[in-house]
Amino acid sequence: MSSINYSEKIPNNVNLAEDRTLQRALEGWQPNFIHWWDDVGPERSTNHEVYLRTAVSVDPSGWAQFGHVKMRDYRWGIFLNPGDAERQIHFGDHKGEKAWQDVPGEHRANLRRIIVTQGDTEPASVEQQRHLGLTAPSMYDLRNLFQINVEEGRHLWAMVYLLHKHFGRDGREEAEALLQRQSGDVDNPRILGAFNEKTPDWLAFFMFTYFTDRDGKFQLSALAESAFDPLARTTKFMLTEEAHHMFVRACCRARRR
Ligand SMILES: [Fe+2]
Numbered sequence: 001m002s003s004i005n006y007s008e009k010i011p012n013n014v015n016l017a018e019d020r021t022l023q024r025a026l027e028g029w030q031p032n033f034i035h036w037w038d039d040v041g042p043e044r045s046t047n048h049e050v051y052l053r054t055a056v057s058v059d060p061s062g063w064a065q066f067g068h069v070k071m072r073d074y075r076w077g078i079f080l081n082p083g084d085a086e087r088q089i090h091f092g093d094h095k096g097e098k099a100w101q102d103v104p105g106e107h108r109a110n111l112r113r114i115i116v117t118q119g120d121t122e123p124a125s126v127e128q129q130r131h132l133g134l135t136a137p138s139m140y141d142l143r144n145l146f147q148i149n150v151e152e153g154r155h156l157w158a159m160v161y162l163l164h165k166h167f168g169r170d171g172r173e174e175a176e177a178l179l180q181r182q183s184g185d186v187d188n189p190r191i192l193g194a195f196n197e198k199t200p201d202w203l204a205f206f207m208f209t210y211f212t213d214r215d216g217k218f219q220l221s222a223l224a225e226s227a228f229d230p231l232a233r234t235t236k237f238m239l240t241e242e243a244h245h246m247f248v249r250a251c252c253r254a255r256r257r
């Protein structure tokens, strides 16, 4: 595994520097992502520095850095958990075979659909929550909200990486479309109904972290078993961040007792 070069635009542990085509595709997508963040990300947050954790590696003993950062300057990186060359598929028709490092043609359409659907939820929740910063009950809640928002942004990056790396031109088109659909939009809504609902107040947000994030955890846990190994490895690492999203639900409930 490569060490991470912090001077790179996109922090990663996937040897991005050695794949110029992929790097260029991602660097092309990045400005559109920032544009999306400015447009429909957390409202009136642009000029504020926020104390945030940033994933910088997958080392369980120290995977994150903490510091003040303006959210649009957050370093959305790409991290896969370490691979196991011997990993096998544990269920289904392919049980016992080696996990796939590339997408088999026969499962391409389904895998793309799964990755796009997962990817679509990540920016959708940021859009749903964009007004909440204006009415945060406390600084503590505000920081938790923004932490979740930037990490959902990173989860979008995680899925876009897979689309760019493994799905060629239609993967790139899907990556663009992930920035074009919008939560609640009449003409071009997000894929799943729950992500088109309004999150008008903090009670709705806590319910979101209580139920939807929990559902998301099981969804990610299922994807972490995927026969497509890069998907399994990236979702395993996403679960590390997701633990905090569920903690927000639990701790908010505890504090209100
Ligand atoms: Fe997420």
Ligand SMILES: [Fe+2]
Pocket (backbone or CB within 6 Å): 148, 152, 213, 216, 242, 245
């Ligand atoms: Fe989450």
